[in-house]
Amino acid sequence: RMEDISTPKRTKEIIQRHGFAFKKSLGQNFLIDQNILSKIVGAAELDETKGALEIGPGIGALTQKLAETAGKVTAVEIDQRLIPILKEVLEPYPHIRIVHGDVLKLDLRTLIEAEYAGQSGVSVVANLPYYVTTPIIMKLLEEHLPLENIVVMIQKEVAERMAAAPGGKEYGSLSIAVQYYCEPELVCIVPHTVFIPQPNVDSAVIRLKVRKEPPVAVDDEAFFFDVVQASFAQRRKTISNNLKARFFAKEGREELERLLQEAEILPSRRAETLSLHEFARLSNVLIRAGL
Numbered sequence: 224r225m226e227d228i229s230t231p232k233r234t235k236e237i238i239q240r241h242g243f244a245f246k247k248s249l250g251q252n253f254l255i256d257q258n259i260l261s262k263i264v265g266a267a268e269l270d271e272t273k274g275a276l277e278i279g280p281g282i283g284a285l286t287q288k289l290a291e292t293a294g295k296v297t298a299v300e301i302d303q304r305l306i307p308i309l310k311e312v313l314e315p316y317p318h319i320r321i322v323h324g325d326v327l328k329l330d331l332r333t334l335i336e337a338e339y340a341g342q343s344g345v346s347v348v349a350n351l352p353y354y355v356t357t358p359i360i361m362k363l364l365e366e367h368l369p370l371e372n373i374v375v376m377i378q379k380e381v382a383e384r385m386a387a388a389p390g391g392k393e394y395g396s397l398s399i400a401v402q403y404y405c406e407p408e409l410v411c412i413v414p415h416t417v418f419i420p421q422p423n424v425d426s427a428v429i430r431l432k433v434r435k436e437p438p439v440a441v442d443d444e445a446f447f448f449d450v451v452q453a454s455f456a457q458r459r460k461t462i463s464n465n466l467k468a469r470f471f472a473k474e475g476r477e478e479l480e481r482l483l484q485e486a487e488i489l490p491s492r493r494a495e496t497l498s499l500h501e502f503a504r505l506s507n508v509l510i511r512a513g514l
């Protein structure tokens with residue numbers, strides 16, 4: 224068994240020996256806690272038949288733990304300065320591949336097909352850079368990538384929004400997008416003392432179990448998300464006012480009232496009270512009416 228990369232002592236030694244300076248702009252907060260790493264890896268339900276795709280390996284703290292469990296690990300890192308460090312510290316693990324690149328620009332479908340041909344399933348496991356959490360998650364979901372789980376450490380507030388149920392102020396278009404594609408589950412809240420340098424926000428680990436089928440049938444996915452966006456455009460306005468502003472000219476008001484009635488949604492309700500099923504019904508009624 225190899226020495227852990229993530230102990231505070233080893234992390235500092237690696238960083239100093241390579242003269243590495245953290246870049247705040249790249250969201251570089253490295254994990255130095257074995258317990259948290261075990262929780263992240265445990266939540267991903269990996270074994271030697273599975274593959275793990277890591278986004279932002281840093282100096283390899285999580286990558287090493289993934290390699291001890293999964294049959295194949297691919298880690299995509301944007302910072303060129305970290306590539307030689309990763310190659311050095313992860314050298315004992317032949318089933319790890321380091322890819323230098325921006326995850327937002329990579330063709331992940333092709334990468335997954337090429338990297339995990341021999342694996343029975345692939346999960347994304349990462350301590351994400353917080354400045355791009357939502358774009359990364361949305362890319363993973365909207366491209367319908369063949370993933371089993373997405374287990375990520377993210378800002379606590381963002382995790383709460385992803386897992387939120389209707390009715391509260393955390394519930395919004397992010398909750399609906401995530402819950403359309405996945406079943407979210409909060410794994411744990413993480414104190415900022417487990418990172419160097421310490422971020423100035425609280426963190427959480429969330430598991431998104433990717434659904435095989437969406438829980439609702441929508442006629443047109445793009446239009447469904449359009450309706451959701453429009454409904455939340457001004458949170459304090461009613462669903463009727465938000466939809467009017469986006470889809471109806473003055474003379475279309477009566478038609479909107481009729482369509483809301485057909486979808487069994489009171490015009491006075493606010494978007495934050497509508498369930499995924501209600502948004503699906505609403506967008507289907509609107510698109511069938513020729514919107």
Ligand code: SAM
Binds near residue numbers: 252281300324
């Ligand atoms: N996994 C390591 C750990 O847990 O100690 C580092 C996590 S750190 C929060 C985020 C990492 O993502 C950094 O190494 C950063 O350079 C990298 N990163 C930032 N933006 C990225 C992007 N667009 N694509 C790939 N990696 C990125």
